[in-house]
Amino acid sequence: MSAxxxxxxxxxxxxxxxxxxxxxxxxxxxxxxxxDVIVASQDPSSMAYVRMKRRWAEQIGITGEAFSMDDSxxxxxxxARVVVLNHDPHVHGVLIQHPLPRHLDEAEAxxxxxxxxxxxxxxxxxxxxxxxxxxxxxxxxxxxIMTLLRHYGITVEGKRAVVIGRSIILGKPTALLLMQQNAxxxxxxxxxxxxxxxxxxxxxxxxxxxxxxxxxxxxxxPGAIVxxxxxxxxxxxxxxxxxxxxxxxxxxxxxxxxxxxGVGPMTVASLLANVVDAAERTVADLGTPDR
Ligand code: NAP
Numbered sequence: 001m002s003a004x005x006x007x008x009x010x011x012x013x014x015x016x017x018x019x020x021x022x023x024x025x026x027x028x029x030x031x032x033x034x035x036d037v038i039v040a041s042q043d044p045s046s047m048a049y050v051r052m053k054r055r056w057a058e059q060i061g062i063t064g065e066a067f068s069m070d071d072s073x074x075x076x077x078x079x080a081r082v083v084v085l086n087h088d089p090h091v092h093g094v095l096i097q098h099p100l101p102r103h104l105d106e107a108e109a110x111x112x113x114x115x116x117x118x119x120x121x122x123x124x125x126x127x128x129x130x131x132x133x134x135x136x137x138x139x140x141x142x143x144x145i146m147t148l149l150r151h152y153g154i155t156v157e158g159k160r161a162v163v164i165g166r167s168i169i170l171g172k173p174t175a176l177l178l179m180q181q182n183a184x185x186x187x188x189x190x191x192x193x194x195x196x197x198x199x200x201x202x203x204x205x206x207x208x209x210x211x212x213x214x215x216x217x218x219x220x221x222p223g224a225i226v227x228x229x230x231x232x233x234x235x236x237x238x239x240x241x242x243x244x245x246x247x248x249x250x251x252x253x254x255x256x257x258x259x260x261x262g263v264g265p266m267t268v269a270s271l272l273a274n275v276v277d278a279a280e281r282t283v284a285d286l287g288t289p290d291r
Contacts (some may be wrong), residue, residue, distance in 0.1 A: 002251060002256065003252075003253040003255060004240065004255050005256075005257070005258050006032070007258075007260040008144070008150055008257060008264065009189070009265045010260055012029045015266075019276050020060040022049065023279075025061060031282065032090070033061055033278075034063050034090055034093070035057055035093040035094075035119065037050050037053070037064065037097055038078070038082070038096045039066055039068060040100050042071070042101065046098075046099070050097055056272060060272065062272060067081055067103060067211065070101060071103070075103075075108070078109050079108065079112055082109050082112045083114075085117065086117065091117065092117065093119035111124060118133040120137070120168060121137040121143070121274065130179070132178060135173065138274075139173045140268070142170065142176075142269040144266025144267045144284055145227055145266065146181070147270060148227075154204075157181060157206065158184075159203035160184050160186075160201055161185045161202060161204040162188060162199055162207075163185065164207050164209050164215070167208065171187060171208045176267040195219070198219050199215065199220065200219060201221065205224050206223070207229060207242070208229040210243065212241045214245070222252050222255070223252075225254060225264065227257075228243055228245065228246075230259065238241075242258075244256070257262055
């Protein structure tokens with residue numbers, strides 16, 4: 001293996017240590033940062049993600065509640081919950097954990113969510129701010145990817161980037177953030193013709209596809225930086241795998257994110273960073289809470 005691993009677990013620890021200092025300062029000033037989560041109680045993966053986010057949040061002093069949605073939850077109840085959280089001054093961040101039960105309209109819930117509490121950066125308002133290059137919350141996974149690149153001193157400017165995937169949560173915002181940092185970006189998707197040739201042009205290749213080991217070693221330009229955002233369960237394999245064939249990519253790339261331990265931990269750290277930002281903004285807006 002020649003690639004240097006981009007160790008998201010280690011970098012997320014550095015990020016979380018920095019956040020803990022800021023949380024301590026907020027608490028000393030009388031502000032208790034709080035992240036509330038709306039989650040589908042019948043989805044084991046979602047519940048596992050939320051437990052992990054909760055554990056890391058608690059470690060740095062962020063509190064919060066989880067509100068479970070199940071088959072009996074109505075759309076009206078979902079929207080009412082979002083409205084209550086929008087107006088609760090003790091809640092700084094709200095995460096609507098995807099996917100909610102199928103019968104619920106997640107897009108409507110995101111539309112109702114106050115952008116000032118949208119710590120996952122997925123409301124149309126946050127997306128508009130991102131597209132407009134204006135300050136706002138950025139989606140956690142793309143933000144985590146950018147933080148990881150910055151931590152390793154990887155310059156984005158002037159590089160040719162290819163992002164495979166155009167989802168709202170991952171592909172599109174990652175492409176926009178790379179472009180904001182002056183990469184020349186191409187977004188690929190399921191209708192892209194001759195994807196391997198396109199990938200071979202990339203100095204930075206981001207895989208956000210949702211297909212295990214989809215990107216092969218011979219798709220990668222020698223020395224490229226490869227970010228594997230995928231996270232896939234494969235029947236019969238005890239470890240989750242990414243969207244990139246790790247063994248092949250490690251022989252060709254200069255830098256590579258492992259799965260697990262790459263983009264995943266950076267996503268959680270970035271979500272928590274947004275919560276701390278949100279709590280600090282309330283202090284800036286309102287002055288000290290006891291005023
Ligand atoms: P998604 O919404 O299903 O989007 C997948 C994208 O991949 C789509 O744009 C799709 O193209 C494209 N695609 C599918 N098959 C393709 C093909 N054969 N060739 C080229 N493009 C293809 O998935 P997502 O939510 O973005 O997630 C992608 C992966 O990231 C998943 O493995 C997910 O588990 C992982 N993920 C990880 C984190 C983390 O924290 N690490 C967070 C979120 C997601 P079309 O638009 O044409 O259909």
